[in-house]
Amino acid sequence: MSSLSVSEHVVDDVAHTAAKRRRERLAQWHLWFILVVVLGPLVIYPLVQLLTLSVTGAHGLSLHPYIAFFTNPETSGVIGTTLGILFASATLASVLGVLLASMLFFKPFPGAKLVTRFLELFVAFPSFLVAFTLIFLYGSQGSVSIGLQRLFNLSDPPLNFLFGIGGVILAEVVFYAPFVVRPTLASFATLDMRLIEAAKSLGANGPMVAFKVILPLAWPGIAAGTILCFLLTLNEFGILLVLGSAHLITLPMAIYSSATVDLDLQTAAAGAVVMLAMSLSLYALYRRVNRHTGGRNGN
Template sequence: MSSLFVPDSVARNEGGISDADLSAQFAAHAEEAKRRERKGQWHLLFILVFVLGPLVVYPLARLVMLSVTGANGFTLHAYTAFFGNPETRGMIGTTLGILVASASIASLLGVAIASMLFFRPFAGARLLTRFLELFVAFPSFLVAFTLIFLYGSQGSVSIGLQRIFSLDATPLDFLFGIGGVILAEVVFYAPFVVRPTLASYATLDMRLVEAAKSLGADGWMVATKVVLPLAWPGIAAGTILCFLLTLNEFGILLVLGSAHLITLPIAIYSAATVDLDLPTAAAGSVVMLLMSLSLYALYRRVNRRAGVR
């Protein structure tokens, strides 16, 4: 009789392994799995108590408690003072305006650079890609100082233009304000969009692109009808990450933001260090934290749709 018709228990016994031995092995494997699970739970508990607890959970809890605690106990006075300030609406509007302008331009520029590097490679494209990867490790305030050395009133480009055109004053005067902040954030955060976009392009089935071209589709149609729908989850994830990082930017704002350019991070910093109004600073920090967590939740959701964990 063919071995296909031999019961599993008989086949195992013919191999020299009894049912008792198999049961013992299964029990040993199950016990080992339980030990690994318990060990992992203890590791997680250790991280929560001794790492995340003092470094993340406790400071955030203290921040929230400070924003809702007054001399007489629980109070929302800090939030009413924060939102009741006539300058708050303009400050939030300025913050969101800089965020949308900087992150949108940086995202478009990042996608354009990634598309050029992937679909139109050139000599030195690999070196440029490595430079962009290294660029994200730089502190953001270095970009601000670099722009000052180039385009500031005493910058090399400004002085060069002044001498070339025999001007009485330097022609460039835009850095210390909204224009300079947007330029610096675009330069710094565009590379953060390049890498996720390149990773998304790498998953494309290029046979679909070639098939679209063979059917007569031009470059714009291939980009909008084939590439963009397939690569959109990765591009969207990079764009949301760019918005998240730009929202939390502080170094560029501190260097290039003038006294008249008050944004939410600068207002929180001033309330805590200049006015010594810690409850109001805590309330503003909680508001900013909620905005950041909302963007992060959206980023994780898009990542899940893109198949990234």
């Protein structure tokens, strides 16, 4: 009887091992399918072509595209404009997102859940739609501008700031603030409310509770949302295409112009690689902060 039980146990182990190997082989086939059919033609091949094009000159391999990109007298201005808009827009969007999340979480009001759902839906909108909405409202011929003109009997529309750096920053702040709200709300949800109540019972006022208790505990989630906002703002193109003026040239617009207007694909590829390196650096930082946030929440 015991020998029969041992034999059945051995058979079960063999069957379990064989099933495990089949699952591993199936997982490997799935991985190869994704690499060859999906990532290969859509991600890997374009990246390889981009890198190859960025080091190709008239006579084969060359760093001339990078030299032409960095020695161009306009490049420093383009990078400066890009970083200026990036820090202004992403910083304001991050601050606004954190304030909105704080109000929705700590000071809920009737309809707060509906506002939260709308902000979640808002991130699915294309960015150029926000730009066109602002034009229809606050452009020189927008409804708000025309209304103010008629209300105060003005000869010209009073609002004429959208097509330039002011309009770009406003549109990016409006569009990317909701991207900060969601991770900040998720970070607030992990807070131990007893610590906040204890701080209040000890006489701490609102700002002290916010900066001494809430912010240190929720900082990893806020930082992750802020870095994500910077990453998305860096790669923004639609808003710049709609609201950017001829004098407002950022790195994405310069790359687009080099490829489509100047037909200088090598220099455009070099600029794209530089921008890709900046984006990957921000993404690596985002992953690191987000991993720290996950580990902290798990504890």
